[in-house]
Amino acid sequence: MRDAFISAMGHAAHSVSVVVTDGDAGRMGVTVSAVSSVSADPPMILACINRKSPAVAAICANGSMTINMLAATQHDISDVFSGRSQKFRPYDFACAQWTRGREHGSLFLNGASTSFHAVVETKVEAGTHMVIIGRVMEVNMGGHDVLVHCRRNYGQFSLIPA
Numbered sequence: 001m002r003d004a005f006i007s008a009m010g011h012a013a014h015s016v017s018v019v020v021t022d023g024d025a026g027r028m029g030v031t032v033s034a035v036s037s038v039s040a041d042p043p044m045i046l047a048c049i050n051r052k053s054p055a056v057a058a059i060c061a062n063g064s065m066t067i068n069m070l071a072a073t074q075h076d077i078s079d080v081f082s083g084r085s086q087k088f089r090p091y092d093f094a095c096a097q098w099t100r101g102r103e104h105g106s107l108f109l110n111g112a113s114t115s116f117h118a119v120v121e122t123k124v125e126a127g128t129h130m131v132i133i134g135r136v137m138e139v140n141m142g143g144h145d146v147l148v149h150c151r152r153n154y155g156q157f158s159l160i161p162a
Contacts, residue, residue: 007016008015010076014149015113018081020048020066020093023105025061028054029091031082034129035150036075042135045116048129056130059120065134066101068109071144072156077109078147103137115140 020029035047046068049056059065068079076085076095085092097110106117118134125131148155 010151013148013155015046015146016075016078016149016154018070018077018109019049019055019059019065020068020107020109021055021059021062021065021105022107023062023064025058027107028058029093030055031078034157035069038133044121044133045118045136047130047134048126048131050128051125051130052128054110056132059132060123062105064103064105064117064119065107065132066107066115068112068115068148070109071111071113071142072147073144074111075147075154078149078154083106101138101140106138108140111144112140112142113144114142133156155161 014033017035019032028097030053030086032047032049036046038044038046052156070089080088080095081091088095099108099110101108101117103117108115116136118136121135122133123130145156148157
């Protein structure tokens with residue numbers, strides 16, 4: 001069942017995000033495709049991250065995360081934060097330019113499609129992953145087309161003409 005599930009989920013298109021945290025517990029980031037809005041009132045967002053990732057402990061200890069939804073041109077940054085880059089060391093923040101936001105610990109990726117800084121509200125262990133739900137404190141709209149991952153490949157969204 002596991003292999004069938006993984007294969008089937010590979011056919012679902014997902015936006016690609018780099019979730020980062022910065023604070024007393026250190027700076028850490030990881031590429032994820034499981035991000036979703038939770039609520040508009042109050043604004044809340046979630047990210048599902050493999051519990052083996054050191055980013056989980058850092059996010060929980062720092063108490064906040066910034067979800068940077070990558071622009072279609074930023075697939076190389078996705079590779080860095082998933083540990084697959086040929087140009088940079090895994091998880092190397094030097095691969096891109098970052099801007100501090102107004103909130104403590106917020107770290108926005110320059111050129112991202114959209115970014116959300118959130119303080120951690122709830123954590124739920126779910127199988128191999130930790131579902132981290134945060135209250136959104138700051139949003140940065142880049143306006144670029146979002147990077148999409150589907151069938152083990154990168155792509156970008158395009159509208160179907162009406």
